[in-house]
Amino acid sequence: MREGYEGTGPGAITPDGCAVELYARLPVRDEPDIIASAVPAGAHILELGCGVGRVTHPLLERGFTVTAVDESAEMLERVRGARTVRGAIETLDLGERFDVVMLGSFLVHAGDTGVRRGMLDVCRNHVADGGCVLIQREGEDYHTDLPRERVDPSGFTVRMVSAEPVGDGVNSVRAEYEFPDAAWTQTFLARPLTEERFEEALAEAGLAVDTYLTEDRTWVRAVPVEA
Numbered sequence: 001m002r003e004g005y006e007g008t009g010p011g012a013i014t015p016d017g018c019a020v021e022l023y024a025r026l027p028v029r030d031e032p033d034i035i036a037s038a039v040p041a042g043a044h045i046l047e048l049g050c051g052v053g054r055v056t057h058p059l060l061e062r063g064f065t066v067t068a069v070d071e072s073a074e075m076l077e078r079v080r081g082a083r084t085v086r087g088a089i090e091t092l093d094l095g096e097r098f099d100v101v102m103l104g105s106f107l108v109h110a111g112d113t114g115v116r117r118g119m120l121d122v123c124r125n126h127v128a129d130g131g132c133v134l135i136q137r138e139g140e141d142y143h144t145d146l147p148r149e150r151v152d153p154s155g156f157t158v159r160m161v162s163a164e165p166v167g168d169g170v171n172s173v174r175a176e177y178e179f180p181d182a183a184w185t186q187t188f189l190a191r192p193l194t195e196e197r198f199e200e201a202l203a204e205a206g207l208a209v210d211t212y213l214t215e216d217r218t219w220v221r222a223v224p225v226e227a
Contacts, residue, residue: 004111004172009184014072022177022184024052024078027154031104032058034219035134039064043099046126048089048119049107052078067098090118097128104136108198111170111189120205124224133207133222143171143192155180163190 007013011021032055039045042063050056050068052075059066066082069092076084085094089107101123110116123133143163151157156179163171170191177184193201195217199209206225213219 004166004187004189006187007185009177010182012072012074014075017186017188018051018072018075019184019186020052020072020074020078021182023054023075025156025179026054027152028054028058031055031136031219032062034213035059035100035102036062036064038134038213038219038221039100039132045100045102046094046096046098047082047102047104048092048122049103049105050079050082050084051075051105053080053082055104056082067094089122090115092122092126094126096126097131098126099128099131100134101127101131102134104134106136106138106142106190108135108201109138109190109193111191113191116191116201117204120201120207123222124206127224129224131224132210133224134213135202135220135222137193137198137218137220138190139216139218143173143190 002015005017007017007019009019011019013019044065047056047066047068050070056066056068056079060081068079068082069085070076071088073086076086103123107119127133146163147159147161149157149159159176161174161176163173166172170189173190174187202222207222208225210221210223213221
């Protein structure tokens with residue numbers, strides 16, 4: 001387990017505290033529609049942090065080709081129909097370029113700035129000329145107004161319990177997921193980023209915002225900047 005990360009509940013827990021069985025239960029939301037509307041039809045997508053394929057599988061159904069990357073073998077065992085690569089995102093080097101590189105799941109908010117820089121460098125190094133990078137960032141209230149909870153229409157409750165400062169601008173965030181027959185928790189480190197700081201981080205990696213794809217500005221299309 002990575003320092004500062006923890007997970008509890010049935011089944012395998014990944015090094016960053018994610019429960020494989022939990023992620024296999026989470027429903028698909030609007031991510032595939034957002035992605036499909038932002039990239040060319042039939043694009044080859046490099047999905048960084050694919051998990052169990054919750055977004056991978058709908059993208060495949062929409063006609064995209066997906067190379068799915070995750071550090072967890074247990075997660076990758078659940079992925080069907082995509083080429084899979086096991087490895088840490090921040091050190092990935094496939095020697096290939098892709099139409100689209102996708103960094104979802106708020107991974108850009110990694111507590112370790114070195115990890116974040118590595119992830120964004122990997123995005124820049126793997127996107128083809130004329131391609132784009134899709135990034136999911138946290139909403140402005142992600143670390144505030146806690147605790148709060150949401151009851152999902154599919155029948156489970158998710159609670160954002162706390163976000164406690166642990167130094168250097170990083171918070172320890174605790175989430176709980178309660179289903180009728182099981183419960184999981186996840187504790188992880190996250191660094192809140194203002195829009196300005198987020199765009200500065202992109203610039204450090206040779207990327208720039210092309211457009212914010214959603215009204216809440218949590219999904220972003222970025223493009224490489226000429227050196």
